[in-house]
Amino acid sequence: MADSLCEPETSPLDDPTVGPLPTEGIDPQRLPLPEETQPLKIMWRYVVVLSAVHIVALLAFLPYLFTWSGLIAGIAGHFLFGMMGITIGYHRLLTHRGFTCPKWLEHSLAILGMCNLQDSPARWVAIHRMHHQHSDHQPDPHSPLVNFLWGHVGWVVCRHKSLDRTSHYERYVRDLLRDPFYLKLERKDGWFFVFLAHATVITLVGAVVGFIAGGGQWSEVGRYAASWYVWAVAVRTVFVLHGTWSVNSLSHVFGYRNYDTRDHSTNNWLVALLSHGEGWHNNHHAQPRSAAHGHRWWEFDMSWGVIRVLETLGLAKDVVRPKPETKSASTT
Numbered sequence: 001m002a003d004s005l006c007e008p009e010t011s012p013l014d015d016p017t018v019g020p021l022p023t024e025g026i027d028p029q030r031l032p033l034p035e036e037t038q039p040l041k042i043m044w045r046y047v048v049v050l051s052a053v054h055i056v057a058l059l060a061f062l063p064y065l066f067t068w069s070g071l072i073a074g075i076a077g078h079f080l081f082g083m084m085g086i087t088i089g090y091h092r093l094l095t096h097r098g099f100t101c102p103k104w105l106e107h108s109l110a111i112l113g114m115c116n117l118q119d120s121p122a123r124w125v126a127i128h129r130m131h132h133q134h135s136d137h138q139p140d141p142h143s144p145l146v147n148f149l150w151g152h153v154g155w156v157v158c159r160h161k162s163l164d165r166t167s168h169y170e171r172y173v174r175d176l177l178r179d180p181f182y183l184k185l186e187r188k189d190g191w192f193f194v195f196l197a198h199a200t201v202i203t204l205v206g207a208v209v210g211f212i213a214g215g216g217q218w219s220e221v222g223r224y225a226a227s228w229y230v231w232a233v234a235v236r237t238v239f240v241l242h243g244t245w246s247v248n249s250l251s252h253v254f255g256y257r258n259y260d261t262r263d264h265s266t267n268n269w270l271v272a273l274l275s276h277g278e279g280w281h282n283n284h285h286a287q288p289r290s291a292a293h294g295h296r297w298w299e300f301d302m303s304w305g306v307i308r309v310l311e312t313l314g315l316a317k318d319v320v321r322p323k324p325e326t327k328s329a330s331t332t
């Protein structure tokens, strides 16, 4: 039973969906909105929170709020929270089980993932496993074949009824919810408080840096705290959000294909650069469990490099590598 949850139904995690695009009866360029989103209902709390973080990020254009330490903290956060939390934690580890690691490390990576305003681990994983199972077909929650904006962000703010059902979580993420750590996070939006806590800590660290850099002047303490809040929390969060969303939108529309998968996934170098290797998305759809997304020598995948380091240190085990025999399936 547990296996069926890690690998639901047609096993999107294991079976490479290599083969011609099924075009019979559907317009390959158009897809209706997922039925489970009908009638469309906006989730206003998502709109408010995501709008707020974008508005705060725009304050980065005020020269008064720029500090080098805030910028550096933001770039470091892109790697720490974005790459370690989302790319390696939420995606390659929790969703696809591309490697195993000690529980303390798995939970730590999940906590880093929660600091990116991308929902709880269980919800994120459930949505993404569903995407792999039905990519670019009904009921894929975020195919850009509906329209580009829907694939990028529209799906985030619209209610998908199946995600409100316990049966959906039973089907897609029971393996995760057996762990009380993830179950607790589903209750009372626990993951969101992790986000708020990390934002508070980063702002306080900024205040301390301001105290030191400003020789104890309170105006500098406030300016640095605000600068770190804008750059290391808001700008970084927005950057990581659009990196992840671009995998769903740009990497299903623009780019080249190494594999003839039954979806429109592409390899997109820009997205790969912004999201630490996630842009090699056609490779990923062909071999979802592989912890390496770059399959050609030029397809640089920083997250894979980090997983290799974890493996060398003995912290990552059972690392799933690309299958060489399917590499030759490249066509276009």
Ligand SMILES: [Zn+2]
Pocket: 131, 135, 247, 248, 252, 265, 281, 285
């Ligand atoms: Zn995809």
Ligand SMILES: [Zn+2]
Pocket: 091, 095, 096, 128, 132, 284, 288
């Ligand atoms: Zn995936």
